[in-house]
Amino acid sequence: MAYVDIVTALALLQFVVFGIKVAKARGKYGVKAPAVTGNEVFERHFRVQQNTLELLIVFVPGLFLFSRHFNPLWAAVLGVVYLIGRGIYAASYVKNPAARGAGYGISALPTVVLVIGGLVGAILLPLGR
């Protein structure tokens, strides 16, 4: 189970790093709070963080469910794929938003697999035990 918790913590810290980049971009490009628009590069960093938030709310419980009803090691492997995909997503989005597709897919696909796997496992569990 510890592998899953390590991957969870790393995904949370990756998201914290994205948040720090938003805060830095806010200062660098002079986007004063509460505004979240006004500079294209700031908006890219902000959208990376927001999109990761949208995925993280699915990823963290998905990791837990897949680990519980299937297999913790496979959950952790899918989690590492997510981490790599999000890294690619963030780097490519900031350079060129139109190129964000690959990184998005590499992080969104394992997230959906975790949830669907967790769902199937949870449904079959009463039969299997």
Next chain:
Amino acid sequence: MAYVDIVTALALLQFVVFGIKVAKARGKYGVKAPAVTGNEVFERHFRVQQNTLELLIVFVPGLFLFSRHFNPLWAAVLGVVYLIGRGIYAASYVKNPAARGAGYGISALPTVVLVIGGLVGAILLPLGR
């Protein structure tokens, strides 16, 4: 406990579907990333997703806490009410944002009940056991 996990997974997948609708609306109405404004229908889909995110962060741990400190079956029942409410919310918001109240209430109310129930259960637990 499996009922609660099934409802959790379904709520996550419902949110993923809302996200897919945002991505489709982005393409259909030509809202280029990183922008999240510029077309009213896109903005409705986007707000459905964002508002669901705001509720999901409360719903998922709330379901867990209520299940742990009260009753897993009742947690799952409240979770199904949430799922139905969110479906109504999404459908009505996209048609007419002013009509979003009913679906909002049907999904927000069970969410708050889950958290308050979980809190009361957690406080009474050391006395009760």
Next chain:
Amino acid sequence: MAYVDIVTALALLQFVVFGIKVAKARGKYGVKAPAVTGNEVFERHFRVQQNTLELLIVFVPGLFLFSRHFNPLWAAVLGVVYLIGRGIYAASYVKNPAARGAGYGISALPTVVLVIGGLVGAILLPLGR
């Protein structure tokens, strides 16, 4: 473990209160859905809620991980610091966004400590047991 669950529930309810304030500000300042801009005071309430969402997605699993791999009581203490910090953050942001730094730090710091503590604990756990 109940202390951690009580703090979790309180953090969720605090976030619900921030959401209610956004809804009230929406009505008071006439910001019609799906818009989330157009009035400075509304935007401050909205950013308090959104920023808390960004922190909550890290805080809730972080609390769980720290509690599991270190110590539930210390997790709860750090959680109470977070709750106080968020209260200060919300109050100061609405008055003056430029003054949000202190409350932000008092809530973000324990959150990061929870995650890093949980990570270190999860890594050392297989050795320690």
